[in-house]
Amino acid sequence: MRSLAMTALITLILAAPSRADEEKVPLDKVPQAVRDAAKKRFPKAEMKEASKEVVDGKTTYEITFKANRKNIDVTLTPEGTITLIEKEVAFKDLPRAVAATFKEKYPNAKFGIIEEVIKVADGKETLDYYEAHLTTADKKEMEVEVLPNGKVKKAAEAKDEK
Numbered sequence: 001m002r003s004l005a006m007t008a009l010i011t012l013i014l015a016a017p018s019r020a021d022e023e024k025v026p027l028d029k030v031p032q033a034v035r036d037a038a039k040k041r042f043p044k045a046e047m048k049e050a051s052k053e054v055v056d057g058k059t060t061y062e063i064t065f066k067a068n069r070k071n072i073d074v075t076l077t078p079e080g081t082i083t084l085i086e087k088e089v090a091f092k093d094l095p096r097a098v099a100a101t102f103k104e105k106y107p108n109a110k111f112g113i114i115e116e117v118i119k120v121a122d123g124k125e126t127l128d129y130y131e132a133h134l135t136t137a138d139k140k141e142m143e144v145e146v147l148p149n150g151k152v153k154k155a156a157e158a159k160d161e162k
Contacts, residue, residue, distance in 0.1 A: 022051045022062070023053070024049065025050045025051055026050070030061055031078055033079055033080030034050075034063065034078065037080035038065070038080075045065035045072055046065060047065055048064045048071075049064045060077060070087065070088040073085070083121075084118065085117075085125065086131075089114050089115065091111055094114065094130060095130075097148070097149055097150030098130050098146050098148065100150060101152060102134075102144070105152065106142070106144070107137065110135045112135070113132070114131070114132045115130065117129050129145045130145070130147075131145050131146075132144050133158060140157055141157060142155060142158055143155075143156055143159075
C-alpha cells in the first residue's frame with residue numbers, strides 16, 4: 001500500500017507543470033525580435049526591464065514598459081509574438097461593474113497594483129479580466145481577478161514571490 005501511495009505521489013509530481021522561476025535578463029540580451037515587437041506595440045513607452053521564463057519547455061519573455069507613470073508588462077514568444085498585455089490602471093478608471101464588485105466583496109481593502117489583463121491571439125487583443133493585488137480588512141494579501149462584467153473569475157491568497 002505504501003509503495004502505491006509513493007507511486008501516486010511521484011506520478012503527481014511528474015505530471016505537474018514544470019515552472020521555472022522568472023529570470024531577469026538585461027534588455028540588450030533579449031532577442032531583437034522580442035524588443036522590436038514590444039516597442040512597435042508601445043512606441044511612446046519607455047522600456048524598463050525584461051525577464052525570461054520557461055514553463056513546460058516553452059520560453060517567454062516579459063518586457064516592462066513605463067508610460068504615464070504606469071507599468072505595462074508585455075509577454076512575448078522568442079519570435080516576437082505578443083501573447084499577453086498587463087496594463088496598470090487606477091481604481092477610479094475601472095469599469096463601474098468591476099469597481100462595484102471589488103467594493104462589495106472586499107470592503108475596506110487597501111488596493112495595491114490593479115491591472116487590465118489583455119489576451120492576444122492571432123494579433124487580436126481581447127480584454128480578459130482585471131487583476132487586483134489587495135490587502136483585506138483582516139490583513140490577508142489577495143490576488144483577485146474580476147471579469148469586465150463584474151463577476152469574480154478567481155480569488156486567492158497571494159503567493160509570496162521571492
